[in-house]
Amino acid sequence: MIVPLTTTKIGEQVRVSCLNCTSEDTCRLQELGCVEGATGTVVSNQKNIILQVGECRLAITHPLAMNILVEPVSKKKSSNL
């Protein structure tokens, strides 16, 4: 199941499966470690997203996050917020 990053929940583990944005934005995401196949944890999702990829915490705005398609890996319990 592949969904936009914006529809994920806090604490969810996801695998980036497709960067569906302009080649420039794709390039910016990639060099920050957000490459296709990378796994990350959703730290915050309040319209804008904070995604932790490896040791790197990325702040991603809504319009960009909509174009990042991810695949949920395994449901972890939602952290208390």
Next chain:
Amino acid sequence: MSNQTINAQKEILRQPSTIALVGNPNTGKSTIFNALTGLRQKIANYPGITVERKMGTTIINGVLHKIIDLPGAYSLNHKKADERITYETLIGSYDHEEKPDLLLMVVDASNLERNLFLASQVMDLQIPMLMVLTMSDIADERGIRIQSQQLSNVWGVPVISINARSKKCDVQIKQALFEQGVATPKPFKWNPSKLLRQAVDRLDREWLSEHTQLPERARPIEALRLLAEGSLEDSFYQYSEEEKAKKLIEELQNTLEAQGENPTAVEVVQRYSFIGDSSEGSVTKEQRDEQTWTDRLDNVLTHRVAGPVIFVLVLLVMFQSIFSWATPFMDMIDMLFIEFGAFVGSSLPAGLLNSLLVDGIIAGFGGVVIFLPQIIFLFLFIYFLEGSGYMARAAFVMDGFMTKVGLHGRSVVPLMSGFACAIPGIMATRTIENWRDRLITIMILPFMACSARLPVYAVMISAFVPDKRIIGFLTLQGLVFFGLYLFGIVMAVGSAAVMKRIFPTGKPTPFLMELPSYKWPNISSVVIQSLERGKIFVTEAGKIIVAISIILWVLASFPTYEPTANDLADMDANRQISEQMLSTLQLNQSYAGTFGQWIEPAIEPLGFDWKIGIGLLTSFAAREVMVGTLNTIYSIEETEEQLGLIERLRGEIDPETGLPKYTLATALSLMIFFAIAMQCMSTLAIVKRETNSWKWPLIMFGYMTVLAYFSAWITYEWANTFLLG
């Protein structure tokens, strides 16, 4: 993983060489630079603090080497002005500057894989390097173990691991350079698709090798960048036959696109997968599931609603406290200068020199130095916030709002530095990707109330705003002070919104930023940097102020006034008052007075008299000079007792009406004028440099000055009618 043999070179360090610090943003390059060179580059916990090349020197084993600190970059595929500087330095295409002989490849050990991406690209350039793993302390804390030897074998370069903040970091690096030397890495072999390889080759053959001076090893990288970005126009050079290149790139891009090829995708994926494989043997991480401090703080500070509210509160507390905490220190400095002036005045024989020293220089200089405590407090706050890692969050939570008004989340940090001074703020806009966002940010940045305005605000508020407590620690004076900062922000935002409509809209660049983990700021470096800024304030302001004070003193003391018979008769009646009258008459008919009265009609609608007018004129050299000027003018005009500037302003009587000359309305109007007007030559010069044309600084000067005049006028009328009427 296949291991490489390291061909360490040690001889290279026997002769003077140029060593560049390269790495991702926020990895400790400037920290290392400072340790090696003893200089004080700005350091903060925010990606993108260094935005220019900075040179220093260091001695390794008796040989003097040049060290270059560079802006951080995430890849060689540069998109921003600061990253471009790094790129151009590395490929050696910087005009008039030597290219680095060797590199310190700075890699954040706590975020190894991401950092190695850039490293692997840089290795393609085959410059001898030593890999320096920083943040080893943080990696330890997080349970990340790195086998340096293993890493070194895989990448074919020597590796050391340090904590850049520790005192012995420079020694460690020098020792490593001396003992392990550096090695020339081998370029990474990746397999582009046939189509992509053909495109790269063609671009190299038909454009890069023929029409540019790029060294051969840099050409494939540049070709790939051009294919991904497609933009030549951002580069520093004007190439001949640029059109031809554009056409070629477009053609190649179309071919690639038709085949569904993303030019950078293959390269990036292969590099990352190599990095992933390579770290398998050399990096281990304990699994920890607990919430970190960074998680907890981020839950609150990046909250959709709470985040922006907290940001505004932080600003409120900052301005209130610089206003109230600094007061005792300011009183102390004030007293010192009055005492000092009196001492000099009484120990030198009365006469011209005495007057020049006491009324001109000491009064003018003292009038500005008194604001040193506020300036230092302001910098302490800003450096503390920047060092903590909060600023990246502020940028993130404010992005939505900023985008609406035509700015960008990345504008937040340049705008915040604008509170200190517009110049570093304008430089910091280099971290904004989109040219239009960057231009608008530059054009409105001088509205942010810089520290040079602080003296004027402080004098006017202390003199004319009643000192009342509102609630808790908030005072009316503090609130007006905050209001002025807020006013600057509102003006900035409003102007940006207007400019957004005027300037052509390009493709917006969505906000994407790495959030550094929170750190306890290095308190001693925060304090040292703030004191440093204080020193710069005093010396820079000092130079201008002393010069202007002397000129002003001359203009205000000559031609000397010859008392008439009438005056002398008055003097017999009451000695005390007449002497005061004489000095007033002297001032009024001096060059400064004559000129001031000549321009008075132009500024009268704003509620200013000629003395303020002279102050305004001098303030175009630097804003803070205004206060020094008023101080000098008022020292020449004597009073019965030694009074500070604030009392003098309050006590100034309009001879026609017999009422106080300056009122709250004057003060408000003057402050509004200062809040808006473009009175800083250095800012205009920087805008010229950053935008590469005189057009923008001229527009800036024009619109801000006109806006300032009319706003001050309206304020004066409004205040007279509603506040005092």
